Amino acid sequence: MADSTVLTPVASETLIRIQHVSKRYRNVNALDDLSLEIPRGKIFGLIGPNGAGKTTLIRILAALLAPSSGQVWFNNEEVSRSPATIQRQVGYMPDFFGVYPDLTSAEYLEFYAGIHGIPRQKQAGLISDLLELVELTSKRDAMVENLSRGMKQRLCLARALVHDPEVLLLDEPASGLDPRARVELRELVRTLQGMGKTIIISSHILLELAEMCTDIAIVKNGKLVLSGSVDTITSQINGGRQVEIRLLDPSSLPQALDVLKARPEVTQTQIEDQVIQADFQGDDQVLYQMLSALMAENIPVVSFAPRSGGGRLEEIFMQITEGGQQG
Numbered sequence: 001m002a003d004s005t006v007l008t009p010v011a012s013e014t015l016i017r018i019q020h021v022s023k024r025y026r027n028v029n030a031l032d033d034l035s036l037e038i039p040r041g042k043i044f045g046l047i048g049p050n051g052a053g054k055t056t057l058i059r060i061l062a063a064l065l066a067p068s069s070g071q072v073w074f075n076n077e078e079v080s081r082s083p084a085t086i087q088r089q090v091g092y093m094p095d096f097f098g099v100y101p102d103l104t105s106a107e108y109l110e111f112y113a114g115i116h117g118i119p120r121q122k123q124a125g126l127i128s129d130l131l132e133l134v135e136l137t138s139k140r141d142a143m144v145e146n147l148s149r150g151m152k153q154r155l156c157l158a159r160a161l162v163h164d165p166e167v168l169l170l171d172e173p174a175s176g177l178d179p180r181a182r183v184e185l186r187e188l189v190r191t192l193q194g195m196g197k198t199i200i201i202s203s204h205i206l207l208e209l210a211e212m213c214t215d216i217a218i219v220k221n222g223k224l225v226l227s228g229s230v231d232t233i234t235s236q237i238n239g240g241r242q243v244e245i246r247l248l249d250p251s252s253l254p255q256a257l258d259v260l261k262a263r264p265e266v267t268q269t270q271i272e273d274q275v276i277q278a279d280f281q282g283d284d285q286v287l288y289q290m291l292s293a294l295m296a297e298n299i300p301v302v303s304f305a306p307r308s309g310g311g312r313l314e315e316i317f318m319q320i321t322e323g324g325q326q327g
């Protein structure tokens with residue numbers, strides 16, 4: 001797969017438009033002419049090996065760092081022209097914990113609420129709500145330094161939410177978390193998406209994100225390798241996805257195969273243990289059309305199970321990113 005491959009642009013409404021952004025630190029091109037569109041309301045995974053440029057890009061999106069060239073548009077506003085406005089709309093969670101002074105969880109959030117100018121009379125209610133959201137109500141009066149890594153991570157997320165931003169930028173939020181804490185983080189991120197937020201998450205481990213994200217962009221050596229929905233990427237790179245179909249009555253198998261084979265997106269079919277395995281090209285919309293076609297012929301489908309792309313994606317990621325990083 002060539003480094004310059006960029007897959008079909010996402011159709012949904014664009015919230016962030018990154019145009020030809022480069023960032024140079026002395027002799028390192030951390031970002032190199034990177035263009036990318038991030039749709040509103042998505043959980044967007046920014047994936048790349050160490051040194052790929054993820055943190056640099058996230059800091060540029062957070063209006064904490066200016067690109068050397070190129071532009072970032074956020075809600076039709078150019079980020080470098082109005083960084084303070086952008087900073088009010090984004091919540092940034094850095095990839096390091098920092099040092100915690102002698103503060104309890106509630107005091108820590110109070111401190112950040114003060115920085116964001118939240119009126120004092122509103123702070124108590126806000127902090128209770130945030131602690132509840134990140135499931136730290138019972139740790140309200142615990143010292144931050146005594147929290148577990150996963151709890152600190154969730155507290156940092158609450159801190160990033162203090163000013164109710166539209167966008168969350170989470171730099172390596174799953175790093176160092178045990179599997180249970182990762183599941184909790186995933187659920188929390190989904191809850192935040194349900195609240196209407198757009199979430200951008202970076203990681204160098206694709207599997208950490210494949211289940212959580214709706215869309216991904218793979219970055220290497222400061223360049224975009226590919227981007228798109230998780231389903232589209234799996235489908236386009238692997239030459240297709242697969243769905244397993246079980247019927248109530250095996251005598252309907254030949255008819256079901258005929259229906260599937262007649263569909264242009266179906267590339268191959270086979271039957272194993274009376275289960276149809278159909279390879280196809282396309283997204284969930286296509287999958288729905290396949291199911292509808294079977295239902296229209298009254299074929300007694302009892303199970304229609306697409307294979308998850310996660311495992312395959314990891315292979316793709318390894319192929320794409322092998323060969324190391326520039327110095």
Ligand SMILES: Nc1ncnc2c1ncn2[C@@H]1O[C@H](COP(=O)(O)OP(=O)(O)OP(=O)(O)O)[C@@H](O)[C@H]1O
Pocket residue numbers: 025026028029030048049050051052053054055056057095204326327
């Ligand atoms: N302040 C800086 N000065 C000089 N070089 C830097 C600076 N910050 C980052 N770099 C370099 O820019 C490149 C991209 O770094 P960046 O931290 O953005 O990558 P990353 O994908 O977030 O990596 P990681 O997964 O290891 O955090 C690296 O080669 C890094 O060494």
